[in-house]
Amino acid sequence: MTPVPHLLAQIYAFILGACAGSFLNVCVHRWPRERSVIKPRSRCPSCGNQLAWFENIPILSWLALRGRCRCCDEPISPEYPLIEFIVAIGWLTALNHYGFNFTALRVAVFGTTLLGVALTDAKHYLIPDGFTLFGFMFALITSVIAFFRPETQPFATPYDSLIGACAGAGMIAIVGWLGEVVRKKEAMGLGDVTLMAFVGAALGPTKALITVFVGATLGAVAFGLIVIPVAMVRRGSSREQTELALGSAPFETPLVPFGVFLAPAALLTLFWGDSLLAWITRT
Numbered sequence: 622m623t624p625v626p627h628l629l630a631q632i633y634a635f636i637l638g639a640c641a642g643s644f645l646n647v648c649v650h651r652w653p654r655e656r657s658v659i660k661p662r663s664r665c666p667s668c669g670n671q672l673a674w675f676e677n678i679p680i681l682s683w684l685a686l687r688g689r690c691r692c693c694d695e696p697i698s699p700e701y702p703l704i705e706f707i708v709a710i711g712w713l714t715a716l717n718h719y720g721f722n723f724t725a726l727r728v729a730v731f732g733t734t735l736l737g738v739a740l741t742d743a744k745h746y747l748i749p750d751g752f753t754l755f756g757f758m759f760a761l762i763t764s765v766i767a768f769f770r771p772e773t774q775p776f777a778t779p780y781d782s783l784i785g786a787c788a789g790a791g792m793i794a795i796v797g798w799l800g801e802v803v804r805k806k807e808a809m810g811l812g813d814v815t816l817m818a819f820v821g822a823a824l825g826p827t828k829a830l831i832t833v834f835v836g837a838t839l840g841a842v843a844f845g846l847i848v849i850p851v852a853m854v855r856r857g858s859s860r861e862q863t864e865l866a867l868g869s870a871p872f873e874t875p876l877v878p879f880g881v882f883l884a885p886a887a888l889l890t891l892f893w894g895d896s897l898l899a900w901i902t903r904t
């Protein structure tokens with residue numbers, strides 16, 4: 622078999638990634654609203670004009686239309702081409718790192734699915750089953766296929782994949798349960814459990830546990846750096862205005878979309894989980 626010329630493979634990966642990013646946009650937009658991602662075709666959210674094929678080309682259409690609807694001239698969010706571009710760069714990076722092979726495809730799909738999880742959790746405080754169920758099935762099936770291939774895999778073997786799904790889901794369920802006992806209210810949704818079943822199926826039991834650890838660390842840092850100061854400032858300024866009314870109000874900790882932190886943690890663990898584990902067991 623003649624190898625695919627590298628530049629051609631790079632262009633192919635970028636285009637494929639942009640198309641995956643485009644479909645990801647549809648999933649992120651529609652799944653939280655419980656709408657089908659297959660039909661109907663995309664419409665302008667302002668005027669409802671159904672997009673022609675040339676208005677639906679990833680990245681390029683947005684640039685050609687200068688970020689406005691052709692029909693009603695309303696601005697189209699730059700989030701769409703941005704996500705298409707990020708996913709395209711991700712797929713290109715996977716190709717450059719792993720080569721034109723099955724592993725690169727698995728890493729690219731894993732990262733894209735995690736990005737979808739993080740986006741919907743950040744925007745809507747929910748993780749659609751579409752992402753986690755797809756990711757779970759993809760991880761299980763590709764682990765079996767990869768078992769018969771010569772490439773060295775950063776992913777789990779079929780056996781570890783099954784154990785990992787249970788370990789990941791179990792671990793996050795325990796964390797959620799303990800959090801609920803401490804905070805005396807629901808701390809974690811079922812979405813986090815299904816997310817960790819998916820991540821565990823991809824990474825195996827050890828790395829699933831590392832993912833929860835890394836995700837909790839990222840979450841704690843972000844919570845400390847952003848959420849608490851913002852809440853304190855808001856509380857302080859409003860207290861000055863209406864001191865009597867708000868002075869006795871309890872400090873309400875905001876809801877934390879944990880998937881926003883678990884998703885990048887899973888990707889970090891895929892790449893550096895082994896190094897982190899070696900470092901932890903050495904010290």
Ligand SMILES: [Zn+2]
Pocket residue numbers: 665666667668669670690691692693694695
């Ligand atoms: Zn329009």
